Amino acid sequence: MANNRGRSFFLTLLFHLLTISASFVQISSLGFGINYGQIANNLPSPSRVVLLIKSMNVTRIKLYDADPNVLLAFSNSNVQFVVGLGNEYLANMTDPSKAQSWIQQHLQPYLSQTKITCITVGNEVFNTNDTQLIMNLLPAMQSVHGALVNLGLDQQVTVTTAHSFNILSNSYPPSSGSFRQDLLQYIQPLLAFHSQFNSPFLINAYPFFAYKDNPSEVSLSYVLFEPNPGSIDPNTNLNYDNMLYAQIDAVYAAIKMLGHTDIEVRISETGWPSKGDTNEIGASPENAATYNGNLLKRIEQKQGTPANPSVPIDIYVFALFNENLKPGPASERNYGLYYPDGTPVYNIGLQGFLPEMVIASSSNGSAVNFLACIITCFISAWELLRL
Numbered sequence: 381m382a383n384n385r386g387r388s389f390f391l392t393l394l395f396h397l398l399t400i401s402a403s404f405v406q407i408s409s410l411g412f413g414i415n416y417g418q419i420a421n422n423l424p425s426p427s428r429v430v431l432l433i434k435s436m437n438v439t440r441i442k443l444y445d446a447d448p449n450v451l452l453a454f455s456n457s458n459v460q461f462v463v464g465l466g467n468e469y470l471a472n473m474t475d476p477s478k479a480q481s482w483i484q485q486h487l488q489p490y491l492s493q494t495k496i497t498c499i500t501v502g503n504e505v506f507n508t509n510d511t512q513l514i515m516n517l518l519p520a521m522q523s524v525h526g527a528l529v530n531l532g533l534d535q536q537v538t539v540t541t542a543h544s545f546n547i548l549s550n551s552y553p554p555s556s557g558s559f560r561q562d563l564l565q566y567i568q569p570l571l572a573f574h575s576q577f578n579s580p581f582l583i584n585a586y587p588f589f590a591y592k593d594n595p596s597e598v599s600l601s602y603v604l605f606e607p608n609p610g611s612i613d614p615n616t617n618l619n620y621d622n623m624l625y626a627q628i629d630a631v632y633a634a635i636k637m638l639g640h641t642d643i644e645v646r647i648s649e650t651g652w653p654s655k656g657d658t659n660e661i662g663a664s665p666e667n668a669a670t671y672n673g674n675l676l677k678r679i680e681q682k683q684g685t686p687a688n689p690s691v692p693i694d695i696y697v698f699a700l701f702n703e704n705l706k707p708g709p710a711s712e713r714n715y716g717l718y719y720p721d722g723t724p725v726y727n728i729g730l731q732g733f734l735p736e737m738v739i740a741s742s743s744n745g746s747a748v749n750f751l752a753c754i755i756t757c758f759i760s761a762w763e764l765l766r767l
């Protein structure tokens with residue numbers, strides 16, 4: 381008898397725990413997007429990722445490809461997608477007929493069910509030092525856009541590319557931001573494209589890199605959006621209390637220097653690693669939680685930058701999952717908000733406890749097995765305590 385009462389007490393407790401956690405995930409109405417990178421061999425299936433994304437209440441995802449499994453899994457969801465054409469496609473995409481057949485094969489079949497709003501043609505192309513690739517960038521963007529026009533899709537899908545922040549040669553003070561001299565010949569006509577077709581200029585910005593490279597000079601609270609005196613731009617008298625906003629305004633300034641005030645700058649990637657190699661100062665779960673947590677609060681407040689206060693920052697956080705097969709330093713594999721099993725790497729108020737994902741990640745995706753296992757654990761613990 382006593383034993384049965386114990387069991388039912390714990391079943392009730394377990395039920396409440398699951399209910400409480402499920403209600404936590406409802407708190408947020410979040411305007412941020414997230415990068416869903418898949419350089420890993422241990423990620424949950426896209427249909428399980430749908431549950432995670434829905435419980436996070438995230439409605440914008442950026443992919444690095446146009447993975448049909450993901451686009452299908454998100455059919456009839458309210459999630460909007462940015463899809464990517466990798467650098468390896470750029471040479472082919474300069475050919476208008478190949479661009480058109482890529483769109484017909486990889487985009488058009490999904491468009492009636494899945495919202496795809498943007499294609500990034502190439503990623504950080506100017507960082508590759510590959511002259512042929514760099515020369516192909518704009519022609520590839522033009523023929524992808526031309527194909528969208530032919531197919532009547534250019535009003536719903538925009539064309540852009542994502543840049544590394546180090547296409548800037550100067551970023552401080554923000555009002556003096558300027559592009560690298562050797563890139564001007566490519567960037568000037570690219571800006572004309574953005575201006576003509578009203579497509580955003582995307583930048584991948586990581587204040588983490590600046591801190592890691594110079595931890596004794598760069599203030600941690602400034603890069604982490606923590607309270608700090610900030611830094612005044614002597615040309616504008618604007619006060620910057622965080623590095624990301626200074627970086628965004630530096631890009632605006634660089635674009636303005638080339639004659640454009642009509643192009644919106646958006647952040648296609650930003651984030652902070654929860655782990656790194658010993659020389660990657662600052663990579664820690666605490667700093668990552670502070671960076672991303674503070675960033676999400678500012679996004680929720682719809683803040684703009686000091687130079688563009690009325691334009692809310694538009695950001696894709698990097699990244700949804702830790703990606704175990706990314707090359708490079710340890711930090712590269714530790715930018716995720718979530719482990720591949722769906723548990724949060726740290727808590728930033730998104731309330732990562734996602735029963736569906738935990739269940740989904742059990743060996744055979746068997747909810748029953750997993751619940752049985754939890755219940756057994758609770759009962760065992762109870763019985764141990766009773767001894």
Ligand SMILES: *[C@@H]1O[C@H](CO)[C@@H](O)[C@H](O)[C@H]1NC(C)=O
Pocket residue numbers: 405406407408409410411437
């Ligand atoms: C999700 O976000 C939307 C607005 O972005 C909000 O209206 C809705 O209440 C949120 N839902 C939950 C479950 O948090």
Ligand SMILES: *[C@@H]1O[C@H](CO)[C@@H](O)[C@H](O)[C@H]1NC(C)=O
Pocket residue numbers: 468469472
């Ligand atoms: C580029 O086009 C050629 C010829 O159609 C094809 O064989 C090749 O696979 C394409 N490259 C990519 C990366 O799709």
Ligand SMILES: *[C@@H]1O[C@H](CO)[C@@H](O)[C@H](O)[C@H]1NC(C)=O
Pocket residue numbers: 507508509
């Ligand atoms: C590109 O060139 C710059 C300067 O010459 C160098 O610092 C950088 O490492 C190079 N990048 C790659 C990807 O080779």
Ligand SMILES: CC(=O)N[C@H]1CO[C@H](CO)[C@@H](O)[C@@H]1O
Pocket residue numbers: 743744
């Ligand atoms: C029903 C089901 O998915 N069963 C799978 C459980 O896992 C084993 C080994 O991974 C598979 O062989 C079964 O097909």
